[in-house]
Amino acid sequence: MNYSELAPAYIRAIAPYQPGKPISELERELGITGIVKLASNENPLGCSPRAVAAMHQAIKTIALYPDGNGFELKDALYRRYGVAHAGIVLGNGSNDMLELAARAFLTVGDKAVYSAHAFAVYPLATQAVGGVGVSVPAIGFGHDLKAMLRAAIEHKAKLVFIANPNNPTGTFLSAADLLEFMRALPPQILVVLDEAYNEYLPEENRYDSVSWLKEFPNLIISRTFSKAYGLAGLRVGYAFANAQVADMINRVRQPFNVNSVAQAAAVAALQDEAFVRQTHELNQRGMKHIVAGFAKLGLEHIPSYGNFVSFKIRDAGRVYRRLLELGVIVRPIASYDMPDYLRVSIGLESENENFLSALQQILGEKQ
Numbered sequence: 001m002n003y004s005e006l007a008p009a010y011i012r013a014i015a016p017y018q019p020g021k022p023i024s025e026l027e028r029e030l031g032i033t034g035i036v037k038l039a040s041n042e043n044p045l046g047c048s049p050r051a052v053a054a055m056h057q058a059i060k061t062i063a064l065y066p067d068g069n070g071f072e073l074k075d076a077l078y079r080r081y082g083v084a085h086a087g088i089v090l091g092n093g094s095n096d097m098l099e100l101a102a103r104a105f106l107t108v109g110d111k112a113v114y115s116a117h118a119f120a121v122y123p124l125a126t127q128a129v130g131g132v133g134v135s136v137p138a139i140g141f142g143h144d145l146k147a148m149l150r151a152a153i154e155h156k157a158k159l160v161f162i163a164n165p166n167n168p169t170g171t172f173l174s175a176a177d178l179l180e181f182m183r184a185l186p187p188q189i190l191v192v193l194d195e196a197y198n199e200y201l202p203e204e205n206r207y208d209s210v211s212w213l214k215e216f217p218n219l220i221i222s223r224t225f226s227k228a229y230g231l232a233g234l235r236v237g238y239a240f241a242n243a244q245v246a247d248m249i250n251r252v253r254q255p256f257n258v259n260s261v262a263q264a265a266a267v268a269a270l271q272d273e274a275f276v277r278q279t280h281e282l283n284q285r286g287m288k289h290i291v292a293g294f295a296k297l298g299l300e301h302i303p304s305y306g307n308f309v310s311f312k313i314r315d316a317g318r319v320y321r322r323l324l325e326l327g328v329i330v331r332p333i334a335s336y337d338m339p340d341y342l343r344v345s346i347g348l349e350s351e352n353e354n355f356l357s358a359l360q361q362i363l364g365e366k367q
């Protein structure tokens, strides 16, 4: 008997998410050490020492279930952003927020709109509940909001996913463009605005999406502690939304989806603004370094507003494998319909340098 046939056709059709290769796996495969991983948009500085201290403290009560309502973390978010507890949902990473939004609002046959080359979890979350994804062609690898608006209306979509900045392209949508989109969208269509990389935006591109929640009860803002806060391994994210929307999402959430160590660390991390500033500055410098390196090597890249950048390269699959052999893990993005590109996360200065010199070596090799 083929047990996969017991799953609904829409589950069998899911193409599994391909995560970045873990360092330990490459170490086992090649028997080398000193590997540089620039494949998962992680924070090369680690996390705030205050978060580490909070984790140590929280471990002492690990025998107890976490606070299923996440009071302390919601309160910290309230103090920081002014969103009442009823408008906050906590997630096991922001990935959880994306899935929970789909689970709460989509059923078999419902449509969700997203952009081509947008974050892979949008189609996955949609398909997992039997929803139908509508992928809208991009402009210059970025979201075409006008076309997405038309598609959402035409297909009577229930949900639109927007990543700003987007992963893996790093493209950015201005506040003015987003507002124009929101104002034109029928209010019964929900929008998940995924701001996983929000903290990396340059000063001049910052915008206050939280203030838009008053005007748009159909807006869900999703954020994470995995990126600029450096807590990817803990899995904690959150969403802001209208209280009725948040209530529906909370109903499909596991009661204890965010563990107690993660909750404590996130509260502490949120308070360490200096750490996030340091992360931001390191990223700005690293981005300049890597982009200048691409220019020197004659490589095209897509200007990025995140902590990663995608670049065009001949034989991307071969270059990816050669980089692995040289101890540098980047991310192939053929599954994003970008077979001629690789994505590299911005690391420490020495890691960026390792990556650029490995790339230079590969480009100099005879094939």
Ligand SMILES: Cc1ncc(COP(=O)(O)O)c(C=O)c1O
Pocket (backbone or CB within 6 Å): 040, 041, 092, 093, 094, 095, 096, 119, 163, 165, 166, 167, 194, 196, 197, 223, 224, 225, 226, 232, 235, 236, 237
């Ligand atoms: C655009 C975007 N959204 C959401 C996520 C999910 O991250 P996490 O679940 O760690 O918060 C990622 C992770 O790479 C991402 O790139």
